[in-house]
Every structure is written in C-alpha cells, then in structure tokens.
Amino acid sequence: METTAVPDRTATLRRLMALLPPGRVLDGAAQLAAYGSDGLTAFEARPLAVVVPETQDEAIAAVRFCHAEKLPFVARGSGTSLSGGSTPCAQGIVITLNRLNRILRLDPAERVAVVEPGVINLAVTAAAQPYGLHYAPDPSSQSVCTIGGNVAFNAGGAHCLKYGMTSNHVLGVKAVLATGEVVTWGGPSRENIGPDWTGLFVGNEGLFGIALEVTLQLLPRAEVFHTVLAGYRTLEEAGDAVAAVVASGLLPGAIEIMDALALEAASAAVHAEYPPGCAAVLIVELEGPREVVAADRLRLDAILAASQPVEVRPARDAAERLAIWKGRKSAFSAVGRLSPDFIVQDGVVPRRRLGEALRKISAWSKEMNVRCANVFHAGDGNLHPLILYDGREAGALERAEALAGRILRLCVEMGGSITGEHGVGLEKRDYLPDMFSPEEVACLKRLRAAFDPFEIANPGKMFPGPGAPALTQHGLHPLEKAGVIARE
Template sequence: MFSDFVDELSKMLTRDQILTAKSELIPYESDGLTAFKALPRAVVLPEQQSEVVDIVQLCHRYSVPFVARGSGTSLSGGSLPNTDGIVIGLNRLNRILSLDIEQRIAVVESGVINKNVSDAARSYGLYYAPDPSSQGVCTIGGNVAFNSGGAHCLKYGMTSNHVMGIKAVLPDGNLVELGGSSLENVGPDLVGLFVGSEGLLGIALEITLRLLPIPEAYRTVLAAYPSMELAGDAVAAIVASGLLPGAMEIMDNLTVRAVEEFVNGGYPIDAGAVLIVELEGESSAVEEEFVNLQEIVSKSGAYNVRSARNEIERSLIWKGRKGAFGALGKISPAYIVQDGVVPRNQLGAALAEIDSLSQEYGVRVANVFHAGDGNLHPNVLFDNKEDGMLEKAEAVASEIVKMCVRRGGAITGEHGVGMEKRHLMTDMFSDQDINQMLKLTNEFDPKGIANAGKMFPVDRLPGI
C-alpha cells in the first residue's frame, strides 16, 4: 500500500525530491524539541505550490499522515513526524513573490525565512515585525502554523497580527484563499483561525504579510539587578507608567553567565537578573519616553544601568538575548524550554515557585523571558544520558506550566502546544472547549492525517 503511494509520488516528483533511505530521514526525526524523535517513512521536498497540493491530495487518497515542516525549529515538537507517515519539507518553496512597497505588503511562499522578508524590504525603509529568536532560520509558514511571537510582539503583536491573507491546501486537498491584501476585513476572521492552527487545518502555501516602516530611533537599556524580584518589579513599574516599549526581556543569572560566555557582550555576570528594555519609534517621542524610562529604572533598585550608544552596542545586547537558547545548549547537554504565560503582576511569585520546583526536583532551571507580556521561558536543563533525567525534567516542566494556568495564565505564549504540551490542554480548557476544537478538526480532516497527534491529549486524539 505504502509502496503504491511512493510509486505515485515518484511520478510527480524527481528522485532527489523524495527521501526514503534511513540516513536521509534521520535529519527529520526531530525538530527544535530534541527530546522527541520519530522516523518518518519518507520525506518529500516539493519545489512548487502545485506539487504540495498534489502530494496532499495523494496523502488524502491513501490515508497517509503528513507533517509539514519548514526549518524544524519548533520548540513544542510541532513538526515531529509520524512513523507511519511522511514529512513535507517546504524549504524549497522559498520565493518572495511580490514586494509592494507603496502599499506595504509582501507576498511570500511558506518556506521563506522570516529574516529574509525584512532583509528584502529594508532598503525601502520597511520591515516585517514579528521576530522569533530563530528568525534567521525559521520559515514564515512555520510562523503562521504556530502564531510565532518574539521579543517585539509586546508592542506589535504576534504573527497573526501581521498576516492579511493565506493561500492554503486543506487536508482533503482543496485549495483555498483566505483574507486578502487589505488591513481590513468583513466576515469571520478565517485568517485569524488558520494562523496558529498547528498544521491541523492544512498547509499554507502563500502568505500576504503586512510590512511596517522601520522605527526611526531605538533606545535600548540594559539594567542589572541583584534579584529577579527587583527586575520583575521594574517591569511592573514600567508597564504601570503607561510607557509602551517595543520589548522588555529578563534573563536570570544562570542565563546571563551562559550568554556572556557565548557572545562576550559585556553582560554583568554577577547580576541576579538582567532587564533589557527597548523603546522604539519616532525620534522625538522615543527621546521623551527615554527620559521617563530612565527615571523609573533609576528608582527600581538596579545597580548598573547602561544604554546602547550605537547600533553595534544595540545589536550586541540583542545577540545575547536571542542567542540565549543556543548559549544554554553549551552549558547543558539537553534542555526543555517551557513558555507558559502568567498575568504580569504574578511574575515575581511565579519565578519564586519555579525556583522551589527546581530545588525540589534537583533540576537546574534557567529563566529567560518576555517580561513585558508575562511570557516565561524557563529552560529545564538536564543530562539526557543520565537515566531518569528526561522524565524528571518533563515533570518539572509540566509542573511549571500547570502553575501558570493556576495563576490565571496560559500553557503556551508563542511556541504552540505541539506534542509537548498536548497533555496540558485539559488544564486550560474544558471538555466542551476541546470538543469544539475536535469538531473543527474532524470537519477539515476526517481522516486525521494532517499533523496527526499534535495539540490534543492522547485519549482525545482524532484517529485514522
């Protein structure tokens, strides 16, 4: 049966577009969440949108599960393959189809790398705002599937707030066009539903993005605090003052030390916590806000405050922050990144609870997070070669997420549910809520072949 399927694939694709040898499949067995591994039966690499449609139609006909994959940077196991299915790698669908500078729109294929959109628009004074830490490699299609965030979504919103139109192939092979090019819409927000649907409703082929004028000025401040609590209080004070920074990020001591070793950016390695605040926008407004910000920070208990004097210093600060996950990889053989969200006034208490969980389980946790919107990123560090450590780390990670929900928050702020948090959905949603999600999935994918196994708890999974 599967060989018939592969035979048909061979008729529509060239040999180098179909990988079936184990050695070729291994690079696809995991994504950014390396704790999970599964070898697909084949990987296909379409180069045209029409090929993706043909492949999905074939999968539908043969009831073969498929997982769409961009660069595989998902931190929730969102592109983990099915062992009885195929992976559709979309990296070759990497054309920027149009750049309408006058109307500030880019139309891109789903395999286009996030940062390439901004690079293409930069000389026209425009950029694409969502900036996940992996923006140098992750694809727009993946960003759409998981409604990716980034440090600057505090002011500008997530991927969903920047997508106006989507052309997609549904799990039954139908081709649809949702939304359009306008910032405005009438009728149900179908684009809003598709973004963040984790590949369960189909594969985006072409995406219409909104571009923004590059901010004229930045003021990036790095403040060192003796404790996480003081840094958290500073964030609350900044939010309460009415300032709307582009980004507000906190890193704890463990992370700062790892980052400094990695980037050599002059990060204060003795700090209990480092807070990064970036103001951005029009020069005169930013300067005025900067005066207010300095006043708040000076009263917030920071023992060392510095502002980036130029673009090089600013880049260095961000290189450290965005390289944090990579840096942690150097101090621990493996780690699980969580991304629960808590109301901002719960930050201090949530961090204290993470600390006690870390001590209770004897597992190190490094915190780096989007403080401005309460989106935690506790990195649970462990040695995957040591027996039982993965289970221990998973237990701590789950406890942290449950704690976020208990405090009135959410299980994931920007990484998605994927494989990793599917068992936690029932902590956040009622049976009725999940039933409604399942009814929708079933309507779009009655055979349960599109990114099967993700988002829903195992006992609620729609099966083939």
C-alpha cells in the same frame, strides 16, 4: 491513523513517486534521518518518505494523494519548532516546503508582501529594508525559520507586547487543506469582511493544511531605538522595575529579563558583559521617531533610576544595542552548553504574578534537584524556563518533565497559558485539558475535523493521545551547536 496506513509501503511509495517529477520523493535511510526530529530533539520518528515539492501544484498533489490514501503527513519548514510541532509521523509523509521560497510580490506603497511558505522570516525583512520597511515578528530562530512554520504555529518574538504575534501580521492566506481543497482567504487589505478565516487558519499547528501563499503586512522601520540594560541584585527588583515601566504609560517595544544562570551562560558563550553582582538583568527598548524616543527616554531614565538598580547601561550606539540583543538572543543555547540536554518551556502568567511564579519555580527547582534558568519576555508575562538535565542519567528526563509540567499547571492556575508562542505541538498536548474543559477540547476537535476529517494532517499534535514518537537522548540541534539558531 497508523492502522489505516500502508498495507504495502512499497506500492504506496511507487504511486507517490509516479505522481511527481523525479527527485521529489526521498526515501533513503540517510535522507529520512535528517527529518526525524525538529527543534524539540527529545522526540524522533522515521517517516515513510519525504516529499520536496518545487511548485504549489506539486504540494497540492502530495496533499491530495495523502487524502486519497488516508496517509498521515506533516508539513515542515526549517524544523525549528520547539514544541515538536514538525516531528514526523512514523510511516507518514513529510512535506518539506523549503523550495517553495519565492517572494511573489512586495509592494512598498501598500506595504505588503506575498510570499511562499518556505521563505525565511528574516528574508522578508531583508527584501523590505530598501524601502525602509520590515516584517515585525522576530522569533529568535528568524535567520532560519520559515514563514510557513511561523503561520502554522503563530510564532512570537521579543516585540509581541507592542506588535503582536504572527497572526497580527498575516492579512491573507492561500492554503491546501487536508481534504485537498484549495482556499484563498483575505488579501492585501488590512481590513477583512466576514468571519476572519485567515485568523482562524494562523496557529492551526499544521492540523488544517498547508499554507501555499501568505500575504504579510510590512511596517515602517522605527527611526531610532533606545535600548537600556539594567542590573539588579534580585529577580524581584527587576520584576518591580517592569511593573513600574508598565504603570508609567510607556509602551516599550521590548521588555526582557535574564536571571543569574542565564547571565553566566551568556557571558561565557558570547562574552557578553553584565554588571557584576547582579542576579537579574532587565532590557528595555524604546523605539519610534527620534523626538518621541527622546521624550520617552527621560521618563524611562527616571523610572529605572528609582528602581534601585546596581547599574544602568544605555546602549550608546547601534553596535552596543546589537551586543545587548546578542547576549539576550543567545542566552538559551548558551545555557544549553551548561548541560547536555534541556527543555525550553513557554508558559504565560499574568504580568503582576511574575515574581510569585519565579519564586515557585526556583523553590521547585531546588526541591526536585533540577537546574532551571529563566529568560523571559517580561513585558507580556511569557516565561521561558530552561530546564537542564542529562539524558544519560536514569530518571533525569522524567524529573525535568515533571518540573516542566508543574510550571505549566502553575501558569494555568494563575490564569495564564500553557504556551505563549511555541504552540502546543507534541510537547504540551497532554496539558491542553488543563487549559480547556472537555467540551472546549471537543469544540477544537470538531473544528479540526471540519478541515481534516481523516485526521491525516499532523496527527498526534495539539490533542492528547497515544502514539508519541520515541524519546531520544539528543542534545543540541545541530544548528544550535553551530550558533546559527537559538531557542526562545
């Protein structure tokens, strides 16, 4: 699409600026630099301009302008995508939605919220909290990531096994499509009539258009939590414990595992204390009415006691629970401190093959001389191998990417997926054909063309193709360095 763009960039920019109130279009070099990368810092591109709409109408006008000019655009929230999903297009427009950040409606009786795309994930829960409600999806970046980005990439989190992903909590969406058409699908009802257009829209990776208003379901906050940390001598023992918990008929809110390297880093970074001598730690969290948790807890205790742990540590109060989660959620950026650069992977394997997958990853890591830590959502088979490298070392990034590729292909071979919650984006687009046949990829492309015939909405993402932005040697995201966000 870049060939169709801008015979005269200055004239294009002038027309765009004329369309919007003053100050909405940024084109200074320093301003543009801030939008060059997202959470996948290895890629960088310089957009033509950044549009900062303050109203839905301004966002619609910007998209219609791009459609009329066949100018590529990338919608962006807080730029926390780990798959490079909001990496800009060189010479395209970035439309940043952070100022469309109003919670338009919050109805505690019907337990729904209607929000604009720039609303921060955690702000929804904060607004719902006085009513005893919360918004369930909890990606690790939830203190900064936006609902618009969550919708585009169908964001997950630590509680997906029981509560599902973003798409399971979006009841309706108003969006401007890449054609400039404005659509409204679904609404406040938890039921839907006719094809699930809302469901199709969620997870479109920015290829269909931009969500302007999103109707979210809110859930009552669980009355009590019971969070247990158990240490094991080997990863396999921790994996066996997961299998035993799952087979028991319990439905924990979260089941997580951290391996030795992740534990070492978390200890150093947030002073989390783990049982000594452990190669893996398992975290299981039960939640619900106190009577239900009290009964389930007895069963969980028995299962864990029989799983030969080094030690089992139940959180005795809310502070201890938060400490367990702090260690877990900071693990990735903590591991990042061990290395100047790292790649976070996001594959899924059938749960029963977790042990086998981890053994292979460990063997490949040694064989290829690339360090790899593992933190994962064990309950749903979602692996997050963290591949460490030093971008200044010749060939190191290529080796890291080679290991990442082997892991993704392994996930597909095992019947899993190349992405559990980060999306395909820029990073995994070359692996889409490992998961889908040429005819299936063609079907997905036809769907994309139905929403975006000119391929102007987030081009270069999801589908294999030329035109990847330049690789850079950046390390941690600035917010990660500040400890504000974490990758997961």
